[in-house]
Amino acid sequence: xxxxxxxxxxxxxxxxxxxxxxxxxxxxxxxxxxxxxxxxxxxxxxxxxxxxxxxxxxxxxxxxxxxxxxxxxxxxxxxxxxxxxxxxxxxxxxxxxxxxxxxxxxxxxxxxxxxx
Numbered sequence: 001x002x003x004x005x006x007x008x009x010x011x012x013x014x015x016x017x018x019x020x021x022x023x024x025x026x027x028x029x030x031x032x033x034x035x036x037x038x039x040x041x042x043x044x045x046x047x048x049x050x051x052x053x054x055x056x057x058x059x060x061x062x063x064x065x066x067x068x069x070x071x072x073x074x075x076x077x078x079x080x081x082x083x084x085x086x087x088x089x090x091x092x093x094x095x096x097x098x099x100x101x102x103x104x105x106x107x108x109x110x111x112x113x114x115x116x
Contacts, residue, residue, distance in 0.1 A: 001115055004071070007063040010108035011075055014055035016084040017101035021049025023094045033095050048102050055105050058112050 024036065024045050035041040056076070063072030089097050 001111070003062070003066040003115075006111060006115055007059055007067060007072065008075065010112055011056060011059040011063065011072070012080050012083060013101045013104040013108055014052045014059055015076070015080040016088055017052030017098060017105045018049050018056060019052075019081065019084050020089060020094045020098035020101065021045050021052060023089070024098065025049070045098070048098060048105075052101070052105050055108055055112070059108070062112055062116060 024032070025042075027036075032042075036045060060072050060076060063075070084097075088101075092100065
């Protein structure tokens with residue numbers, strides 16, 4: 001698999017999952033979805049955000065190792081947040097985006113491990 005494609009896909013889904021989890025955690029208690037009203041739901045969202053952040057760090061390490069330095073740097077500060085916040089979270093909402101990106105983040109962990 002091409003390192004650029006792998007980096008872009010894994011970095012995007014992991015950042016999108018982390019950003020969605022962060023947005024859900026920032027909601028007021030009255031505005032939180034029903035699954036977050038329990039302690040287990042809130043912990044699940046926090047753990048999903050942490051998993052996304054750690055996968056993003058792994059994707060960045062992979063990108064810096066195999067690509068030019070400016071590609072991962074510009075992607076993490078410009079492209080990934082712009083696409084995630086501007087497109088996917090607005091179209092899908094934070095909750096659906098998190099539940100869509102979390103399984104893709106788990107697949108990304110396996111792909112990064114396999115192709116590293």
